[in-house]
Amino acid sequence: MNRFVAMRPVILILAAFFWVVSPVWAATTVRLRLLAEGFVSPTALVPVSAAAGQVLVADQPGRVSVVEPDGTVQEEPFLDLRGRMIELKDGFDERGLLGMALHPKFSQNGKVYVYYSAPRREVMPTNWDCTSRLSEFQLIKPGGALVVNPASERVLLEIDKPWFNHNGGCLAFGPDGFLYLSTGDGGNGNGTGRGHSPISNGQDLTTLLGKVLRIDVDGGSPYRIPSDNPYAKRGGRPEIFAYGFRNPWRMSFDRGGAHELFVGDIGQDQYEEVDIVVKGGNYGWFLREGRHCFNPEDPKNAPAACPTTGADGKPLIDPILEYKNPNRFMNDPEAGGISVMGGYVYRGKLIPAFAGKYVFGDWSKSWGVPMGMVFLATRPEAGKGALGWVRETLKVEMEEGGAFKGYITGFGEDASGELYLFTNASNGLVGRTGKVYKLVGGQ
Secondary structure (H helix, E strand, O other), X not given: OOOOHHHOOOOOOOOOOOOOOOOEEEEEEEEEEEEEEEEOOEEEEEEOOOOOOOEEEEEOOOEEEEEOOOOOEOOOOOEEOXXXXXXXXXXXXXXXXXXXXXXXXXXXXXXXXXXXXXXXXXXXXXXOOEEEEEEEEEEOOOOOOOOEEEEEEEEEEEEEEOOOOOOEEEEEEOOOOOEEEEEOOOOOOOOOOOOOOOOOOOOOOOOOOXXXXXXXXXXXXXXXOOOOOOOOOOOOOOOEEEEOOOOEEEEEEOOOOOOOEEEEEXXXXXXXXXXXXXXXXXXXXXXXXXXXXXXXXXXXXXXXXXXXXXXXXXXXXXXXXXXXOOOOOOOOOOEOOOOEEEEEEOOOOOOHHHOOOEEEEEOOOOOOOOOOEEEEEEOOOOOOHHHOOEEEEEEEEEOOOOOOOOEEEEEEEOOOOOEEEEEEOOOOOOOOOEEEEEEEEEO
């Protein structure tokens, strides 16, 4: 996530259209129940099986834990990557264990996929920061105890990064059985600087940075390219599924409906956005921030007009919603937060009022104070799409009482479609204040 203020110079862009921010309804309510605690900064939750009710929780410093239905965290880790990762800062750091997904046939093959920050490869310049690694591991015994064989690592993909921030790092298997990975643009600010393409990494089809990738982990060496990937044969890196992203921290597939892919892409300093991603789509960065023109050479003064197509001639795709960032729009009631946390379309049973709506949030409305925000987005009615999805700010109630307070680090979904929210109490990787809550009610 890019919550690092020094990396996010303020940009002044005047709203040009009446629909530049998604409409906001009056606040409704969501109720949270504590499931488990004692983490540092949770980044992912995946269900093991519907029958057992166990879930795996990935923690940014590198451990994956098994959590029982009653919230008990097993003492022995499912997987421990700390010895393979780059040394993390005690303060703010965007690196670490960032993504995790289980193979669709996990119960038979015991395969798990993780995306984490490894030390910089020696072949890269010494002023580059780290290497992001996508790896496959296997259980010691498929179908047996939930413990990974540490010697089973098979490195599928390594992506070198010039800066510590903008890692993306979400993993998800799509309804097509392929593995999807979101990658940040490489870091720094403005889409420029060391390791950035002149046209930005997000727009450059020769790099894997600033993209959503799609690969087939069930074939090839180390993987196979799906034959219908947009650049499978020519024109760009064959792994690319969509492009034009800045820091797509979290993404998810809707388990119902048309199984659309939702991505929350963290903006620079003015607008946060949520996209529905389609094959071959260009989502604009660094030509646009949200729906607004962006000038990387003079970010405080946006051009009156900007390209409507990318370098390959394809039209830029607008987000389904955006909201203002208080770093630029201080005290604006439409300013929702400084780093969007992509969530899930709700398909569970506990909260009927949320059915078919997109539940997501923001890390915080403030860098120095834990003020995480939870939102609900509703698809526009047919024929009224120009206004985009409607965003509601949810009032958060704690089942055990007291006020909600925390930085939101992500969301998760279990085998029944129920949702979870992750928090911690610090903007750095210190202490063990990380918690996982289950969404158990709302209106």
